[in-house]
Amino acid sequence: MIDLLLGLQWGDEGKGKIVDVLTKNYDIIARFQGGPNAGHTLIFDGNKHVLHTIPSGIFHKRAINIVGNGVVIDPVIFKKELDNLSSYNIDFKTKLLISRKAHIILPTHRLLDAASEKMKGKLKIGSTLKGIGPTYMDKTGRNGLRIGDLEMSNWNERYKALTKKHLNMLKFYEVELDFDLEALEKEFSHTVEILKELTFIDSEEYINQALSNGKSILAEGAQGSLLDVDFGTYPFVTSSNTTAAGACTGLGVAPNKIGDVFGIFKAYTTRVGSGPFPTELFDADGAEMAKVGHEFGATTGRPRRCGWLDLIALKYAVQINGVTQLMMMKGDVLSGFDTLKACTSYNYKGDDIFHFPYNIEEDNVKVNYTEFEGWQEDLTAMTEAGQLPKNLNDYIAFIEDFVGVKVSIVSVGPDRKQTIMV
Ligand code: GDP
Ligand code: IMO
Ligand code: MG
Numbered sequence: 344m345i346d347l348l349l350g351l352q353w354g355d356e357g358k359g360k361i362v363d364v365l366t367k368n369y370d371i372i373a374r375f376q377g378g379p380n381a382g383h384t385l386i387f388d389g390n391k392h393v394l395h396t397i398p399s400g401i402f403h404k405r406a407i408n409i410v411g412n413g414v415v416i417d418p419v420i421f422k423k424e425l426d427n428l429s430s431y432n433i434d435f436k437t438k439l440l441i442s443r444k445a446h447i448i449l450p451t452h453r454l455l456d457a458a459s460e461k462m463k464g465k466l467k468i469g470s471t472l473k474g475i476g477p478t479y480m481d482k483t484g485r486n487g488l489r490i491g492d493l494e495m496s497n498w499n500e501r502y503k504a505l506t507k508k509h510l511n512m513l514k515f516y517e518v519e520l521d522f523d524l525e526a527l528e529k530e531f532s533h534t535v536e537i538l539k540e541l542t543f544i545d546s547e548e549y550i551n552q553a554l555s556n557g558k559s560i561l562a563e564g565a566q567g568s569l570l571d572v573d574f575g576t577y578p579f580v581t582s583s584n585t586t587a588a589g590a591c592t593g594l595g596v597a598p599n600k601i602g603d604v605f606g607i608f609k610a611y612t613t614r615v616g617s618g619p620f621p622t623e624l625f626d627a628d629g630a631e632m633a634k635v636g637h638e639f640g641a642t643t644g645r646p647r648r649c650g651w652l653d654l655i656a657l658k659y660a661v662q663i664n665g666v667t668q669l670m671m672m673k674g675d676v677l678s679g680f681d682t683l684k685a686c687t688s689y690n691y692k693g694d695d696i697f698h699f700p701y702n703i704e705e706d707n708v709k710v711n712y713t714e715f716e717g718w719q720e721d722l723t724a725m726t727e728a729g730q731l732p733k734n735l736n737d738y739i740a741f742i743e744d745f746v747g748v749k750v751s752i753v754s755v756g757p758d759r760k761q762t763i764m765v
Contacts (some may be wrong), residue, residue: 344554344559344560344594344600344601344603345550345554345560345561345562345594345601345602346559346561346562346601346602346603346604346605347368347561347562347587347590347603347604347605347664348362348365348436348437348561348562348564348605348607349564349567349568349585349587349606349607349664349666350564350566350568350585350608350652351567351568351569351607351608351657351660351661351664351666352567352569352608352612352613352614352656352657353379353566353567353569353570353612353613353615354565354567354570354615355382355567355609355613355640355641355647356607356672357384357607357609357670357672357673357754358383358399358563358564358565358569358607359384359385359393359394359399359756360383360384360399360672360754360759360762361605361670361752361754362383362563363385363387363400363402363403363555364401364563364759364762365408365561365605366399366400366402366403366561366679367405368559369400369406369559369560369561369643370405370406370407370411370547370553370558370559370560371400371406371407371408371409371550371553371558371559372398372399372401372406372408372410372560372563373398373408373411373416373561373562373563373594374398374409374410374411374563374565374567374593375411375413375562375564375590375592375593375594376411376413376414376566376584376589376590377378377415377562377564377565377583377584377585378414378416378474378475378478378565378581379396379416379417379421379448379471379473379475379643380395380470380473380475380565380566380581380642381394381395381396381473381566381641382395382641382642382643383565383567384400384757385399385561385675385759386759387760389615390735392427392727393641394419394424394610395412395424395429396410396416396417396420396421396656397410397421397424398410398563399563400561401433401438402431403502403708406438407437407438407440408438408440409440409441409442409544409546409594410439410440410441410445410546411442411562411594412443412444412445412447412547412593412594413445413583413584413589413592413593413594414442414445414446414449415445415446415447415474415475415478415482415507416441416446416447416479416520417447417448417453417473417593418448418531418537418538419450419530419531419534420473421534421538422534422538425537429514429728430467435541436540436541436542437542439541440541440543440546440549441490441541441542441543441546442543442545442546442547443489443490443491443494443543443545444489444490444491444544444545445489445547446478446479446481446482446488446489446490447487447489447490447492447493447708448473448474448475448478449474449478449488449505449509449531450524450527450530450531451472451506451509451513452477452478452481452509453472454520454522455474455476455509455512455513455516456470456472456473456475456476456477457472457520458516458520458638459476459516461516461518462516462517466617468496468578468580468616468617468618469579469615469616469617469618469645471616471640471642472643473642475581475582475583476579476581476582478582478586479583480582485519486508487505487707487715488501488505490538491543493539494543499519506528510524522720536615546594546595547594548595549594549713550594550595550596551595556595556741556745562593562594562596563584564582565583565585565587566585567585567660568585568586568659568660568663568664569660570585571583571584571585571586571589571663572584573586574586574592574616574659574663576619579616579619581619586663586664587601587662587664587665589737601665603667603668604664604665604666604667605616605667605668605670606666606670606748607670607672608652608660608666608669608670608672609636609652609672609673609740610672610676611632611636611649611650611651611652611673611676611677612649612650612652612653612656613632613636613638613647613649613650613652615643615646617647619702619703619704619708620648620650621650621653621686621689621709621710622650622651622684622686622710622765623649623650624649624650624651629649629650629681630649631679631680632649632677633647635676636649636673636676637648638749640728644667651683651685651686652683652684652685652686653683653685653710654685654686654742654745654746655686655688655689655697656699657696657745657746658699658746658747659744661747663746666748668748668749668750668751669742669743669746669748669749669750669751669754670751670752671739671750671752671753671754672754673725673755674735674753674755675721675755675756675761676719678717678718678719678720678722679717680717681716681717682714682715682716682717683714683717684712684714684715685712685713685715685738685741686710686711686712687701687711687713687745689709689711690708690709690710690711691707691708691709693753695711696706703706713741715734715738715741716737718732718734718735719732720732722735722755722756723755723761725755725763726760726763727763728753728763728764728765731753731763735753738752749765750763750765751764752765
């Protein structure tokens with residue numbers, strides 16, 4: 344069976360940390376969508392690592408890590424990630440396998456991303472500017488270049504043709520963009536050569552063989568359900584399906600092969616980039632979450648917007664993904680609040696509603712909150728469920744009851760060890 348691990352909010356729930364914690368139970372860890380817009384943080388033995396494209400199982404001796412067909416790869420960023428791991432003596436050739444069907448982010452995809460955002464002005468998505476949107480557009484537009492194309496004899500011509508097309512497209516954007524294409528291309532071709540030293544596979548074949556042979560696989564999601572291109576807060580979303588269905592298309596596994604679906608959420612909510620966020624706080628409580636939670640983007644360093652937990656949104660994400668187990672992250676950040684709030688219904692154009700509506704812009708949606716008594720205890724040194732304060736347990740019980748799924752992990756700090764199995 345293949346288990347899935349997905350973010351249920353707007354990303355940065357702590358997926359990297361939990362994949363790292365769970366990897367010991369799996370033979371294979373596989374990323375299935377997104378690309379270097381992701382930033383997955385792992386902390387262990389006093390060291391911190393941020394992974395963008397490489398799956399978060401890479402530090403474990405045994406597991407094979409696969410970059411699936413649904414992922415988009417920027418060779419330049421990929422090489423940086425490899426360099427950052429150089430002191431770990433990882434045998435990348437055998438432990439890190441890349442799907443031939445994964446699409447490649449070209450330097451001009453990044454330029455198109457920048458031009459598009461610049462032209463949108465105030466309405467910009469707040470993209471990480473890694474070229475994600477333009478690369479997925481070329482994929483669905485049937486113009487993209489894939490990892491397997493690097494092994495074909497006409498790679499150079501195809502690269503040149505697509506780049507030429509992109510440069511023409513750039514002229515349509517009425518914005519000034521400063522760039523040195525020659526330098527970008529030099530860096531790109533150099534890093535493509537390094538990428539070619541890794542192992543490319545027909546990953547859907549590899550993964551289905553592994554499943555037939557009884558191997559266990561964990562699929563690692565990127566971003567979160569509210570950034571899903573279909574079900575998120577469109578157009579303020581990313582360009583891939585971040586939800587459970589994305590794992591089927593992004594790895595080539597059938598729905599009946601899926602076992603558990605682990606849904607990860609923060610005890611509060613964060614969002615980086617633009618777009619609606621009904622429970623967002625602009626007061627001292629929000630500032631406290633940002634400060635204690637160190638809420639800065641792992642990829643761009645931008646401050647993350649913070650707010651209360653939104654249980655309507657969480658329930659929506661649980662439903663779309665078929666979540667079987669919940670994992671609650673960063674409960675430690677809420678220690679010290681006298682009162683906590685969670686959104687338990689919206690007022691949508693004057694009526695109270697209990698589902699996630701088409702549009703959650705401020706004009707349409709007001710939040711109805713339920714209040715909870717906070718806890719004062721520092722959770723960060725706790726190691727067992729029995730130590731957790733009563734008010735935290737009550738908060739968790741309410742969430743479980745509201746969304747209809749049990750919490751199996753409570754994370755009480757960023758370190759691998761600060762993880763309580765319930
Ligand atoms: P991801 O994108 O879902 O992997 O999450 P990120 O790595 O972008 O962001 C999560 C941040 O929270 C990282 O800085 C983690 O080190 C940190 N983190 C993860 N779990 C916890 C936790 O339980 N408590 C605290 N305080 N920090 C955590
Ligand atoms: P992880 O995997 C949080 C957000 C961006 C922007 C929108 C579109 O670390 O949880 P894109 O670069 O995809 O065009 O950006 O999506 N975004 C993320 N926010 N965590 C992420 O990944 C994100 N990846 C993209 O901030 O609002
Ligand atoms: Mg992140």
